[in-house]
Amino acid sequence: MMHDIAVLGGGPAGMAAATEAARRGARVVLLEESAAPGGQVYRAPPTGFVVPADADSRVGDALRAALRQSGAEIRPGCRVWGVGGGPLVPQGMAAAPFRLDALAPDGQSFAVEARALVLCTGTHERIIAFPGWTLPGVLGLAAATILLKAHGVLPGRRVVVAGAGPLLYAVAAKLLKAGAEVAAVVDLAHSREWVRALPALAARPDLLARGVAWRAKLLARGIRVMAGAQVSAAAGGEVLERARVGDTWIDCDALCVGHGLVPATEATRAFRAAHRYAAAEGGWVPVLDADQRCSVPFLYAAGDGAGVRGAAAAPASGRLAALAALHDLGMLPDHAAARAAPARDLARAARAGGAMARMMALRPELVQAIPPETVVCRCEGVTRAEIDAACADGAGDMNQMKQFTRCGMGPCQGRLCGETAAELVAMHCGGRERAGFATGRLPLRPVAMDALLGDFDYADIPVPNAAPI
Amino acid sequence: MFDVAIIGAGVMGCSTALFLARAGMKVVLLDRGAICREASGVNAGTLTMQMTRAALIPYALRAHEMWLRMPEWCNGGHVLATACPGLSVAFTEHEAAMLEERAHFRRQAGAPIELVTPARAQEIEPRLSGGVIAAGHCPIDGFTSAYLTGRAFRPALLNAGVELRENCAVRGIAAGFVLDTLAGEVQAKRIVLAGGVWLQDMAAWLGVTLPIKVLVNQLVVTERMAPVMRTVLGVASGLLSLKQYANGSVLIGGGWQGIGDRVRGGLAVKPESFLGNVRLAAHAVPALREARVLRAWLGLEAETADALPAIGPIPGIEDAWIIGSVHSGYTSGPYLGKLLAQAICGRAPELPLFPIDRLLAQEKAA
Numbered sequence: 001m002m003h004d005i006a007v008l009g010g011g012p013a014g015m016a017a018a019t020e021a022a023r024r025g026a027r028v029v030l031l032e033e034s035a036a037p038g039g040q041v042y043r044a045p046p047t048g049f050v051v052p053a054d055a056d057s058r059v060g061d062a063l064r065a066a067l068r069q070s071g072a073e074i075r076p077g078c079r080v081w082g083v084g085g086g087p088l089v090p091q092g093m094a095a096a097p098f099r100l101d102a103l104a105p106d107g108q109s110f111a112v113e114a115r116a117l118v119l120c121t122g123t124h125e126r127i128i129a130f131p132g133w134t135l136p137g138v139l140g141l142a143a144a145t146i147l148l149k150a151h152g153v154l155p156g157r158r159v160v161v162a163g164a165g166p167l168l169y170a171v172a173a174k175l176l177k178a179g180a181e182v183a184a185v186v187d188l189a190h191s192r193e194w195v196r197a198l199p200a201l202a203a204r205p206d207l208l209a210r211g212v213a214w215r216a217k218l219l220a221r222g223i224r225v226m227a228g229a230q231v232s233a234a235a236g237g238e239v240l241e242r243a244r245v246g247d248t249w250i251d252c253d254a255l256c257v258g259h260g261l262v263p264a265t266e267a268t269r270a271f272r273a274a275h276r277y278a279a280a281e282g283g284w285v286p287v288l289d290a291d292q293r294c295s296v297p298f299l300y301a302a303g304d305g306a307g308v309r310g311a312a313a314a315p316a317s318g319r320l321a322a323l324a325a326l327h328d329l330g331m332l333p334d335h336a337a338a339r340a341a342p343a344r345d346l347a348r349a350a351r352a353g354g355a356m357a358r359m360m361a362l363r364p365e366l367v368q369a370i371p372p373e374t375v376v377c378r379c380e381g382v383t384r385a386e387i388d389a390a391c392a393d394g395a396g397d398m399n400q401m402k403q404f405t406r407c408g409m410g411p412c413q414g415r416l417c418g419e420t421a422a423e424l425v426a427m428h429c430g431g432r433e434r435a436g437f438a439t440g441r442l443p444l445r446p447v448a449m450d451a452l453l454g455d456f457d458y459a460d461i462p463v464p465n466a467a468p469i
Numbered sequence: 470m471f472d473v474a475i476i477g478a479g480v481m482g483c484s485t486a487l488f489l490a491r492a493g494m495k496v497v498l499l500d501r502g503a504i505c506r507e508a509s510g511v512n513a514g515t516l517t518m519q520m521t522r523a524a525l526i527p528y529a530l531r532a533h534e535m536w537l538r539m540p541e542w543c544n545g546g547h548v549l550a551t552a553c554p555g556l557s558v559a560f561t562e563h564e565a566a567m568l569e570e571r572a573h574f575r576r577q578a579g580a581p582i583e584l585v586t587p588a589r590a591q592e593i594e595p596r597l598s599g600g601v602i603a604a605g606h607c608p609i610d611g612f613t614s615a616y617l618t619g620r621a622f623r624p625a626l627l628n629a630g631v632e633l634r635e636n637c638a639v640r641g642i643a644a645g646f647v648l649d650t651l652a653g654e655v656q657a658k659r660i661v662l663a664g665g666v667w668l669q670d671m672a673a674w675l676g677v678t679l680p681i682k683v684l685v686n687q688l689v690v691t692e693r694m695a696p697v698m699r700t701v702l703g704v705a706s707g708l709l710s711l712k713q714y715a716n717g718s719v720l721i722g723g724g725w726q727g728i729g730d731r732v733r734g735g736l737a738v739k740p741e742s743f744l745g746n747v748r749l750a751a752h753a754v755p756a757l758r759e760a761r762v763l764r765a766w767l768g769l770e771a772e773t774a775d776a777l778p779a780i781g782p783i784p785g786i787e788d789a790w791i792i793g794s795v796h797s798g799y800t801s802g803p804y805l806g807k808l809l810a811q812a813i814c815g816r817a818p819e820l821p822l823f824p825i826d827r828l829l830a831q832e833k834a835a
């Protein structure tokens with residue numbers, strides 16, 4: 001069946017986009033990798049788990065309920081590995097319907113087609129390499145959140161939480177609540193950065209109140225909060241035993257570290273949409289108009305994947321994208337009236353979200369400080385020295401650096417190392433714009449061959465004509 | 470004023486430039502992008518005799534040797550060239566006949582290909598599918614990591630005195646060989662067009678009509694896996710090339726076609742080609758079912774009207790040369806560049822070139 005609109009990603013942006021479009025009568029399908037829609041912040045606990053309700057889970061439940069009632073076809077547990085159609089057709093051919101290839105929970109491969117595609121793929125976490133960061137026991141703030149939120153599992157007993165942005169305090173607060181000892185919170189931001197962000201955060205009193213509450217909780221428990229500081233090394237035998245901040249080593253069995261969020265642009269890159277580098281929004285983002293339209297017709301991006309602006313802004317941008325898609329498909333006569341409310345919501349939420357995003361933006365000094373022998377690409381074991389050497393040998397952009405070193409060719413396809421590597425290349429070639437980004441290719445996520453192949457007969461393989469002798 | 474300007478820094482342009490500079494010429498090598506980032510940096514790196522066109526076997530055999538000894542002639546630069554046996558297999562009677570015929574022609578051209586029984590093929594490649602009914606075995610085969618090609622050539626070129634200008638697109642050529650480039654004019658006594666699928670545009674700058682077909686070849690790579698194979702494996706039709714690298718990743722190719730063109734590059738896989746190619750691979754080596762597919766990409770390969778190379782002088786234009794459109798051109802590349810350099814230096818090349826007079830005549834007749 002041909003859908004009017006396909007939505008990729010079921011975080012707050014995707015849920016709101018699908019809800020808005022389906023309510024207005026469009027045939028909508030939403031694909032989400034997790035077992036239930038929710039996304040990062042409103043991640044639903046797996047069935048059978050009872051996680052106490054909090055502000056996040058209530059907003060998430062409301063978005064999920066609205067989605068369920070909207071009439072959109074919801075396909076959770078579906079990992080989308082392929083995007084195609086649209087402009088990806090032979091020269092001279094009219095644009096095709098968009099196509100998403102996915103693996104269903106039972107491992108079967110299937111495809112959906114739609115006239116318009118809204119990408120709500122969220123973010124990856126940025127972790128800038130430092131000595132010891134690949135030790136077991138070191139994990140991302142996002143991974144820690146998933147353990148805590150979705151599984152109620154503690155990453156360790158004595159934990160150092162380090163990095164940038166509000167996630168830091170959220171994770172610390174959740175760790176405390178779950179019974180872990182928080183050895184220290186090591187915040188890259190100086191206190192004055194938080195003070196500077198206050199006016200913008202005042203636009204979101206709820207968020208602010210929560211942030212203040214988290215910090216108060218930490219202080220009341222006598223937790224060490226180190227501002228303007230960073231974990232410069234992690235060490236241990238087989239596993240993490242301590243983390244270094246300045247001249248002190250702090251004993252710990254887990255280090256949750258994150259240096260901000262990076263928009264997940266694999267899909268917009270695969271479609272060859274125009275992108276721009278926006279450090280304050282997390283990195284490379286698709287070029288969008290005020291209604292979330294990409295440079296590719298009938299392709300839209302919303303939520304943090306379109307530029308980090310936070311959970312409150314995500315549904316508003318999702319709705320805007322859905323309304324633009326409906327309008328472009330000729331299914332929404334009064335677009336101007338319909339878009340007014342979400343546009344206003346977005347502007348308001350984006351102010352607070354933008355202040356947070358700026359605090360989570362990449363800090364080049366962290367990259368400059370990486371010692372030569374530190375591994376940057378853990379999939380392929382490529383060190384900083386090797387990346388520097390490749391640049392000295394003439395690699396002047398990300399794609400050539402990748403060819404020269406294999407950095408970013410492993411299972412994570414640069415999701416983990418890309419930011420560090422790009423910053424290193426940028427230092428040699430004169431900026432992130434010049435360094436560019438690795439070409440977007442399929443699959444969006446590694447895909448098991450067995451699931452892909454299915455059952456087949458040799459005779460059914462459409463082998464092309466033989467090459468000449 | 471340069472002695473020679475070479476346009477296009479793929480394997481053809483790079484090797485031509487290197488050998489010309491070593492012969493004492495003042496060489497400028499220009500590319501609109503970075504060195505070896507088109508076909509020569511994204512290809513499957515197979516150094517196989519069983520996919521190379523029969524007419525190219527003598528060249529490929531010599532080039533195979535060059536790749537394996539690259540550090541010796543390229544200032545230590547290398548592409549992790551690895552020698553291993555090659556197998557080309559048949560699953561049907563029709564393919565078996567094709568296999569036999571093709572092995573025959575290639576053997577005549579000098580490739581040591583012998584037909585072997587399925588049992589023998591399975592000795593050579595233990596995880597080979599039980600569905601194989603015949604196989605061609607060539608002890609001279611192998612593969613490289615083609616993504617290293619630019620890195621391998623670059624220092625040697627600079628060392629030899631080649632002036633390498635990357636990100637310097639050429640837009641046209643005026644008489645006396647004044648090249649109009651993105652970074653101003655470049656003057657040279659001789660020119661070499663080495664522009665891969667863009668040779669058609671380049672020939673047009675000189676008023677020469679040389680149609681070049683664009684093949685949009687697809688490649689698929691898996692995550693690292695435990696050793697599953699040790700040969701370069703193909704099928705009789707040439708529509709599969711399969712090998713496992715030392716790091717455990719398996720590269721699946723064979724020239725299945727994706728979406729793309731000269732203007733937009735290799736854009737996207739076709740779902741049916743993607744699936745077909747990996748199914749064929751898993752049919753040949755069933756253990757591949759356990760792998761995870763990591764990435765698929767596309768590159769552009771050039772083909773002339775008769776699918777034979779365009780290498781030699783450009784008729785009617787003194788001191789203008791062309792090199793490209795070589796089937797399995799990565800395999801033969803370094804040797805062909807060396808041959809063209811010999812001809813440009815006024816010496817008789819060790820083996821004959823592939824002048825384009827035949828193609829131009831054909832084009833005129835049409």
Ligand SMILES: Cc1cc2nc3c(=O)[nH]c(=O)nc-3n(C[C@H](O)[C@H](O)[C@H](O)COP(=O)(O)OP(=O)(O)OC[C@H]3O[C@@H](n4cnc5c(N)ncnc54)[C@H](O)[C@@H]3O)c2cc1C
Pocket residue numbers: 008009010011012013014031032033034038039040041042056078079080081120121122123141142143145146167170261302303304305309310311312314444445
């Ligand atoms: C760990 C973490 C914790 C956070 N906590 C807070 C917080 O407490 N408060 C706050 O205000 N903000 C928080 N944020 C920020 C907040 O999550 C984002 O602003 C918000 O989730 C953005 O919504 P989104 O819909 O753009 O993306 P996401 O919520 O990230 O949703 C993207 C969805 O797309 C899906 N997806 C992506 N690619 C595919 C694919 N190929 N196939 C199938 N599905 C796919 C993902 O599974 C995911 O569910 C947090 C972020 C992170 C990473």
Ligand SMILES: Cc1cc2nc3c(=O)[nH]c(=O)nc-3n(C[C@H](O)[C@H](O)[C@H](O)COP(=O)(O)OP(=O)(O)OC[C@H]3O[C@@H](n4cnc5c(N)ncnc54)[C@H](O)[C@@H]3O)c2cc1C
Pocket residue numbers: 476477478479480481482499500501502503504505506507508509510511512513514515516517637638639640663664665666667686687688710722767768769770771792793794795796797798799800801802
């Ligand atoms: C996916 C794929 C797999 C392949 N697998 C194999 C294999 O396994 N074994 C094998 O032997 N062969 C293989 N081939 C074929 C082989 O890669 C090519 O034959 C060979 O690399 C061609 O080299 P080239 O130098 O002629 O062209 P290219 O490498 O394409 O170089 C042409 C250069 O010209 C430059 N250029 C274009 N326009 C301009 C301009 N206006 N100004 C300046 N520069 C310009 C381009 O940027 C480019 O760098 C494969 C090809 C592809 C695409």
